[in-house]
Amino acid sequence: MSGTGVGAVPVAQSDLDVVAEQLGRAPRAIRAVAARCPSGHPAVIQTNPRLEDGTPFPTLYYSTCPRLNSAVSTLETTGLMKEMTERLATDEDLAAAYLRAHESYLAERDALGSLGTQVTAGGMPGRVKCLHVHVAHALAKGPGVNPFGDEALELIRDQWPTGACAAG
Ligand SMILES: [Zn+2]
Numbered sequence: 001m002s003g004t005g006v007g008a009v010p011v012a013q014s015d016l017d018v019v020a021e022q023l024g025r026a027p028r029a030i031r032a033v034a035a036r037c038p039s040g041h042p043a044v045i046q047t048n049p050r051l052e053d054g055t056p057f058p059t060l061y062y063s064t065c066p067r068l069n070s071a072v073s074t075l076e077t078t079g080l081m082k083e084m085t086e087r088l089a090t091d092e093d094l095a096a097a098y099l100r101a102h103e104s105y106l107a108e109r110d111a112l113g114s115l116g117t118q119v120t121a122g123g124m125p126g127r128v129k130c131l132h133v134h135v136a137h138a139l140a141k142g143p144g145v146n147p148f149g150d151e152a153l154e155l156i157r158d159q160w161p162t163g164a165c166a167a168g
Contacts, residue, residue: 015042022064029057031112034140037065038167044136049113059121060109061136071159072131075152084128084148094147099125101146105137 011030018041019027029051035044043065051057063069088095102125106118122133131152138149161167 018042019045019064022066027064028052034061034136037068037161037165039161039165041065041165043068043165044139046140049109049115056115056117058109058115058117058119059133060105060112061133061140063132063136063139065160065165067163067165068135068156068160069132071156072135072152074159075156076131080152080155081123081128081131084151085123088126088128095125097147101125101134101137101149104141104145 011033015033016027016030019030022042027045029048030045031048032046033042033044034046035042037043044061044063046060047057047062049057049060063072088098102120105120105124109115109120121130122137123129128134128148131148134146134149135152136149137146138153143150
């Protein structure tokens with residue numbers, strides 16, 4: 001049922017089971033595991049642009065690790081998103097990098113199936129509305145693609161990955 005989008009490698013049942021446990025429900029429209037915690041469990045999943053019933057699902061990358069999500073949620077309470085949004089108005093290089101992140105996100109999603117919209121996720125490219133989106137994007141694509149995802153990961157480095165999510 002899941003993970004069967006065009007060109008997708010089927011997601012292992014063991015990963016689907018872990019994601020279901022992480023989310024507390026069956027994962028929807030999962031296409032691939034896009035990043036893992038060092039201990040091996042899925043940390044970010046890639047979803048198809050539409051759910052099984054056809055509902056648009058514009059968030060291409062979705063963080064599933066509870067420890068990661070908890071650390072990012074705590075970060076969101078600090079007012080960081082407002083500060084990041086304000087910096088977009090004064091830092092041209094940052095704004096350009098954030099626009100590239102948006103364009104990359106959209107191009108990748110459109111390649112899987114166009115939703116007929118330029119809207120991506122997390123407030124891109126003009127605002128910063130959800131750090132989970134940016135962290136998921138940064139983990140899926142690696143450093144240098146989503147500047148705010150990279151920043152957020154740096155800020156939570158002492159909290160994640162730790163414990164069961166850490167290697168070893
Ligand atoms: Zn984890």
